[in-house]
Amino acid sequence: MRTIKRSAVNNGQALEKAHLREHKKRAPAAGVKTSLLFWTMWLILPGIMILALAAFPSRAGAQDISEGEQLFTSKGCTACHTIGGGDLVGPDLAGVTTRTEKDWLSRWLKEPDKMLAEGDATATELFEKYNKVPMPNLGLTDSEVASLIAYFESLDSGGTTAPTSSAVTLPAGDADRGKAFFMGTTRFSKGGPACMACHSVAGIGALGGGNLGPDLTTSGYIVSETAFATFISAPITQTMSAVWKGTPLTEQEQADLYAFLSKASVAQREPSALTQIAMLSGGTAIVLIAFAQIWWRKRLAGVRRPMVERAHAKRGH
Amino acid sequence: MNIRAQVSMVFHLDKCIGCHTCSIACKNIWTDRKGTEYMWWNNVETKPGTGYPTRWEDQKKYKGGFEKKNGKLSLKLQGRTGALGNIFYNPNLPSMDDYYEPWTYDYGHLFDAPEGDDQPTARAISLVTGKVMDTIESGPNWDDDLGGSPVYAENDINLDELSEEEREQLSEVERMTFFYLPRICNHCANPGCVAACPAGALYKRGEDGIVLLSQEKCRAWRMCISGCPYKKTYFNWSTGKSEKCILCYPRIESGQPPACFHSCVGRIRYLGVLLYDADQIEKAASAEDADLVEAQRAMIQDPFDPAVIAAAKANGIPDNMITSAQKSPVYKFVKEWKIALPLHAEFRTLPMLFYVPPMMPVLAKSKDGIYEVDQSGSDGLAPLLSALDKARVPIKFMARLFSAGNTAIIEEVYRKLITVRIHRRSAEVKDVSQAELEKAYVSGKTNPEEADAIFRLTALPTYEERFVVPDMSRELAVEATVLPLANKQETGFGFRKKPERRF
Incomplete structure (x- = not known):
């Protein structure tokens, strides 16, 4: 029985090995092709570049x-x-x-x-x-x-005049509304996602927000009303531009957010918030473990040993 | 009518001598691998006794099988929410101590021990931890033959309904008795293990009803171990997959009976196909406790009935399976003669392994040094057989085991078995009057022809009569999905692809 089983397994392995060998045989052929192409490119490309440079000398036209x-x-x-x-x-x-x-x-x-x-x-x-x-x-x-x-x-050099840029003045913002926008309790009118989904900031509770984007507590994007408004109305970074392209913020929303974020801008997250997080997670863990111990307490209680002990106790052994 | 075929079994307990040959045959073939040391897909228990794992029948602890909740059948273990809540932390499992810690002996020490004043000994080594075990506290048949034991026999859960007096009589020195109960997977028609598996790894094979556990799909949640009320699925700690009795399907497919059947010394085991109506499963499994056995009998259909045959053919059951069902010894024991009963029908899994309950020795007492046989025996056979109400193991106990507490069914079975004995005695010893014989046929609800047939299949059956293995035509079946030649190389227990495991 044993030997039959073994030989069956061995046969299977032998088959697999044969397959592998075939694969390996095929692989070098493909490798040769790639390297040929690669080296040809190396030789040809610089040539083309040199020619191009010679034909069109750089000139600030x-x-x-x-x-x-x-x-x-x-x-x-x-x-x-x-x-x-x-x-x-x-x-x-x-x-x-x-x-x-x-x-x-x-x-x-x-x-x-x-x-x-x-x-x-x-x-x-x-x-x-x-x-x-x-x-x-x-x-x-x-x-x-x-x-x-x-x-x-x-x-x-004075050849061209700079585009005129003036300070942006946002309408009067309300920090409380801004906080609601940030946390997503009020939706943005164009349907953009709540800031909290990616960003965290001090002053929104111990757990903060997401950390896909930077923490906005001390962010350089909120140095001035103009800077914030200019950036947020057409954000340049890859993620932000992708998110906000179709769903821009209204001026009032920008103002509210700025009011909230500039108010929230404190030197750094208060240490008490960190303690709060530690306490919260530690406490939850302890409660869960305690619950599991009570709920599943009979899990490892055997049947045989207590039964034997009971029987012995009954007869006074 | 939704007819399906099931390879079913009968164990004739009157013939079991408790030799454990079946267990050893199974062990040597299937569970001699790492991680399976503690498994006994086939085990033999002494009853009254607590069995293996300890008190497996106690569903208050293990939550196996089904129960009726508001008239509807539901898994006793848990529903979907419960399965999700307990999935990482199944609380209803036997501990290793409830099975036993498997061990071997340090035989090498007998040879390499340094010279000393004492004989070297071979100490027990745990097969799980590899450490020396100081005391071996239990084993898979630890209570073997301990019929009257104050620890094991007394804690048999089936004794619960017995009166204090009856229980005391069972442990009285000259009254105590026991019988053997060999157990394998019942390959139930309504399997609890299949219902409990969150991964869908267990399934009942369509062609022959064998319940199997996919080693590739198993995700080690171990819900099947809780879900099976017979505790016949086991967790392999080495591969991290559960395993169970496969009814030696590779042997069945090649025309042989399973190893435990083949090796049985007492020839107690019978194997044959039953045709049953799958539409009746739910009704049969949710019958009242007292009606469970009768409902299961009703589910099993007559393989000679043309309507049944037509329905079987419509379901794609091949002709050879139907012919096999017509020759099935199981059909005779279970349905025709009604003397084989399912074990613990109240678990509601519709087990397809049936037991012929054992006759018990006569009552006798030693009084002032004289061995006195109770003379008030059964009609016509005193003092050779005791009356049913004075059976050495109370009828109530047998009813708890084999008829979900319905004593009427058990009594009927015993009356028929007693009539067969009276019938044979009248033929062989010729000391039974015709009037007594006639009375016996009436009380046993049988006739001379049936009594002869029962006697023949019980005492004189040939190998072919005991094991009617259907022709499975596996070569044809596998051709649809794999190349028979490649498949031939891959059969055997184990993995075609090695799973990645921690151990």
Whole structure:
């Protein structure tokens, strides 16, 4: 019986192994193809790039400047920046080309996240100065970066006039209504999700809100009414823009939220809130464990041993 | 009429000698693997006794089987909400101590022990922890033959309804008695294990009604162990899956009876197909306690009735299964002669394993050194058989076991069995008067032909008469889904694909 079973298993294994061997045989053929393609690309691509550079020498033309101007609004830079209108979430960009090296600026526009991660001195300084709101990677191409810089340069040299930007004045906001919007007890009129789904803030109870987005207690997005309103009406970050594109906030809603968030902006979450969370979760755990012990108390009570002990006790052993 | 076929069984308890050969045959084939050491898919219990696992019949503790709630049949264990609440923490399980901690002996020590003043001994080693066990406190047949034991026999739950006097008589030195109750999975028509499984791993096989447990679907919730009132599903702690008696279906499929049947020394076991009406399952399982046995008998259909045959064919039951049902010894014992009864019908799972209750030895007492046989025996057979109301094990006890408390059914069975004895005595010893014989046929509700048939199938049956294994035509059946040749290599108990387990 035993041996029959074993041999059956062995046969099965042998079959499987045979299958595996076949797979392995096929695999190298596909590998050869990929590497061939890969190496050809390596040889051809730089060639094409060199040719392209030779044919079209880089030149800051009028076309670049107008393209840059367009990009400045279409890519959403205005959500955080003005030119000559003062700091919002991010710095005022007037004079940016005189303040910084061109190489640094073009790399900063291209891959700010990488530079921050590498710990670039200027980048870190900016990050600290602007309330730890990182400059997002906008996925610009090299030519787009060049156009933007050409636009900034023409602004700084007086060739182009900066777009007028004025401080936004929101209607009078009500912090209580703002809190209701934040927590979702009142729905936004256009149907947008409650802030609490992704964000947390001090002052909404010990458990706070979600932590997909940043904690808004000390957020750099709420430095001023103008900064907040400009950002929230056309948010630039990937998640925010996806969420709010179809369901923008009304001005009154923005005002209410700002009233609440600026009021909630305290230095940091109170330590009592942390204790509260610890107490709450610990307490719940203890209650649940106690409940389980009472409800399922008979689970491990055996039958035989108590029965034998009872019988012995009855006869006085 | 929704006719289905079921491979069913009869155990003739009068013939059981309690040798445990069936248990060993099963153990050697199926449960000699790691994690199954404690399992006995077939076990033999001494009655009165507490059995294995201890007091398995106590459904107040184990919550097995079904109950009638507001006139409707429902699982005693729990409903859907209960299953969800208890799913990680099933409270109604026997502990390891209630089964027993399996062990082996350190035989090696007998050979490698260093030279000393004493004989080396082989100490008991736990098969679960691998540690030395100082005292072995229980085993699967710990109360074997302990009929009058103040611990085990006295705690048999079936004695509950007996009067104090009757209970005391049972443990009196010269009155005490016991009989054996071999048990395997009953392959019920309304299985509690199947109903309790949250993963849907258990199923009743369509072609022959064998209840099986899928090793791939099992998710170790262990609800089947609570749900089965007979405690005949077991949890394998090594694979993390439950297992149960499979009625040796690989043997049945190749035309052999299951190993425990084949090896039975007393030849107490009979196997054959029953045709039953599945539309009657709910009605039969929700009958009043006293009517349960009769309702189950009514569910079983006559395999010679043309209407039944037509309905069976309409359900796709093959001709050879129907012919097999016509030759079935089980049908004769259960339905024709009505002398085989289901074990604990009050669990309402409609067990398809039936027992012929055992005759008990006559009453006798030793008085002043003289062995006195009670002379007030049964009609026509005193002093060889005692009267029913003076049976050594009270009829009430037998009724608790085999007829859900209905003593009338048990008495009827016994009267018929006694009549068969009187009939044979008149044939062999020829000391029974014709008048007494006629009276016996009337009281036993039988006739000479039937009495002869019962005698023949009880005492002189051939192998083919005891085991009418239907032709399962498995080669044809498997062709639909797998290649017969590949399948041939893969049969056997175990996994085709190795499951990932912690242990």
